[in-house]
Amino acid sequence: MKQLLAVDWGTSSLRGALLDSEGRVLKERSFPRGILTVASGDFATVFEACFAHWIGATGTFCLISGMAGSKQGWLEAPYCACPAGFDEVASQLAWVKAGRIAIVPGLSCEHEGIPDVMRGEETQVLGALQLLGLQDGLLILPGTHSKWVSVRGGRIEDFSTRMTGEFYALLRQHSLLARSMPDTDGEVDWAAFDEGVALALRGAGLLQTAFSVRTLSLFGRMAAARLPSYLSGLVIGEEIRARDLPGGTKVVLIGAELLTERYERALQQRQAVVQRLGAEATWRGLWTLAQTIHPSWDA
Amino acid sequence: MKQLLAVDWGTSSLRGALLDSEGRVLKERSFPRGILTVASGDFATVFEACFAHWIGATGTFCLISGMAGSKQGWLEAPYCACPAGFDEVASQLAWVKAGRIAIVPGLSCEHEGIPDVMRGEETQVLGALQLLGLQDGLLILPGTHSKWVSVRGGRIEDFSTRMTGEFYALLRQHSLLARSMPDTDGEVDWAAFDEGVALALRGAGLLQTAFSVRTLSLFGRMAAARLPSYLSGLVIGEEIRARDLPGGTKVVLIGAELLTERYERALQQRQAVVQRLGAEATWRGLWTLAQTIHPSWDA
Numbered sequence: 236m237k238q239l240l241a242v243d244w245g246t247s248s249l250r251g252a253l254l255d256s257e258g259r260v261l262k263e264r265s266f267p268r269g270i271l272t273v274a275s276g277d278f279a280t281v282f283e284a285c286f287a288h289w290i291g292a293t294g295t296f297c298l299i300s301g302m303a304g305s306k307q308g309w310l311e312a313p314y315c316a317c318p319a320g321f322d323e324v325a326s327q328l329a330w331v332k333a334g335r336i337a338i339v340p341g342l343s344c345e346h347e348g349i350p351d352v353m354r355g356e357e358t359q360v361l362g363a364l365q366l367l368g369l370q371d372g373l374l375i376l377p378g379t380h381s382k383w384v385s386v387r388g389g390r391i392e393d394f395s396t397r398m399t400g401e402f403y404a405l406l407r408q409h410s411l412l413a414r415s416m417p418d419t420d421g422e423v424d425w426a427a428f429d430e431g432v433a434l435a436l437r438g439a440g441l442l443q444t445a446f447s448v449r450t451l452s453l454f455g456r457m458a459a460a461r462l463p464s465y466l467s468g469l470v471i472g473e474e475i476r477a478r479d480l481p482g483g484t485k486v487v488l489i490g491a492e493l494l495t496e497r498y499e500r501a502l503q504q505r506q507a508v509v510q511r512l513g514a515e516a517t518w519r520g521l522w523t524l525a526q527t528i529h530p531s532w533d534a
Numbered sequence: 535m536k537q538l539l540a541v542d543w544g545t546s547s548l549r550g551a552l553l554d555s556e557g558r559v560l561k562e563r564s565f566p567r568g569i570l571t572v573a574s575g576d577f578a579t580v581f582e583a584c585f586a587h588w589i590g591a592t593g594t595f596c597l598i599s600g601m602a603g604s605k606q607g608w609l610e611a612p613y614c615a616c617p618a619g620f621d622e623v624a625s626q627l628a629w630v631k632a633g634r635i636a637i638v639p640g641l642s643c644e645h646e647g648i649p650d651v652m653r654g655e656e657t658q659v660l661g662a663l664q665l666l667g668l669q670d671g672l673l674i675l676p677g678t679h680s681k682w683v684s685v686r687g688g689r690i691e692d693f694s695t696r697m698t699g700e701f702y703a704l705l706r707q708h709s710l711l712a713r714s715m716p717d718t719d720g721e722v723d724w725a726a727f728d729e730g731v732a733l734a735l736r737g738a739g740l741l742q743t744a745f746s747v748r749t750l751s752l753f754g755r756m757a758a759a760r761l762p763s764y765l766s767g768l769v770i771g772e773e774i775r776a777r778d779l780p781g782g783t784k785v786v787l788i789g790a791e792l793l794t795e796r797y798e799r800a801l802q803q804r805q806a807v808v809q810r811l812g813a814e815a816t817w818r819g820l821w822t823l824a825q826t827i828h829p830s831w832d833a
Contacts, residue, residue: 408708
């Protein structure tokens with residue numbers, strides 16, 4: 236197998252890594268060119284501007300995961316229904332350029348008539364299973380729209396989305412609560428964060444607990460600089476509250492360290508046992524997928 | 535007792551009613567002059583521009599409830615601690631003009647170290663108790679920040695705030711979900727609203743259920759025009775979900791008809807028995823308070 240150009244093209248960023256035949260990262264770069272910044276006909280141009288010099292003359296194979304496969308992306312890749320593992324995902328690639336550039340499909344599932352979807356996280360999860368040698372487990376991918384993913388027998392059996400990051404941003408920037416807080420978040424205040432998590436886990440629900448940001452400020456019980464961390468704890472705690480997690484539950488967290496650090500801390504209040512992974516899960520997922528489809532591209 | 539000028543001066547609107555000695559409404563007017571539109575030194579000017587011709591030469595007594603008593607209002611009125619009834623509230627008026635114009639204090643309470651506050655709703659609740667001849671009960675005042683109020687022995691014993699209306703506005707206007715919906719809400723689609731309530735009551739939590747607005751749209755399962763009603767059902771349903779309500783629970787709803795109608799409908803899914811009141815609760819509350827303090831102003 237030759238080199239692989241692994242690309243994670245999301246809503247707000249574009250990241251790429253050049254991997255060798257063993258899956259080792261040779262180079263890694265990130266660009267502020269998420270799909271929201273790219274006009275509908277310009278994906279090929281942006282892609283080439285960012286990565287043409289890595290592909291070179293040898294025709295390096297490229298595999299892309301994330302929102303680049305959505306309706307607003309480069310080429311729509313269908314959702315692959317759960318349960319799905321490497322084989323199901325690899326068999327439904329959307330080919331931008333036959334044998335050279337392919338986009339990984341997202342996944343869909345359904346609960347009581349309500350569909351759910353992901354794009355990009357399936358690749359991170361499949362990579363994490365490889366890195367950790369797991370076949371079964373619960374994985375959480377924190378973010379604007381967090382994903383809780385159940386894996387069984389090496390395949391993604393089920394998942395659900397929680398709009399945690401987006402709720403935080405809405406409350407932080409656009410709500411009445413924003414008036415009590417400084418304009419920018421400082422360092423995380425872990426004690427305030429823990430207080431927020433603890434209140435959320437008591438179960439009154441975010442519609443109610445969020446108002447405490449205002450009243451704690453109004454009565455001078457918490458300094459303004461601490462309130463963003465407290466609100467973050469409230470929102471992340473609410474995400475965890477809604478799911479029954481018996482003590483000792485093993486959870487794999489995948490994402491940016493700044494986020495997985497908060498989730499690990501919050502999950503400790505539920506006595507969960509946490510492992511954390513970052514971008515390496517994405518690269519390993521794309522590399523393993525490339526292996527799976529090897530016959531069709533390395534000819 | 536002479537005439538009373540009863541005023542409800544809130545964040546976004548200013549409403550007044552002239553009441554006769556029996557508490558009957560003689561005139562009623564509303565102005566788009568909520569406290570957010572009034573500069574800090576201008577409250578007296580705005581008040582006179584709106585109501586001077588009602589007060590006239592006779593020196594009609596004026597009682598004001600709502601955010602006019604907040605730090606950002608005309609004159610700060612202290613919070614009165616729960617439990618509190620007419621006597622406690624009447625004894626803590628903030629006098630703008632001795633014997634002539636007074637502002638009703640808000641209420642505060644506390645749960646496990648977290649304070650809660652209201653301004654204006656205490657007057658509506660006390661008025662509702664008078665109108666309905668109630669001493670005990672559960673009252674809900676829907677709004678930007680909904681209040682759930684427990685009354686015992688004619689006094690407000692406890693209450694809690696839920697940021698339901700504000701969450702709806704944030705999700706409707708500023709979230710990713712807004713892109714799936716038309717720019718303006720049309721008529722309420724009651725079937726869509728009921729579906730939202732039903733999903734919320736199943737208990738996954740709003741962080742998760744809100745995402746269904748996007749996926750139902752993505753998979754063409756619900757028309758865009760129906761989604762605002764569905765989202766409204768999700769958010770109001772979430773408010774109700776978080777509170778244990780045994781079937782047959784009696785609930786008094788106080789507020790604008792457009793809102794109490796939705797809450798009544800949502801509460802029916804929990805088999806609550808609902809009574810609804812509007813502005814008459816405010817006027818009756820202010821009139822009864824004026825009666826309570828009669829000796830000090832009708833001299």
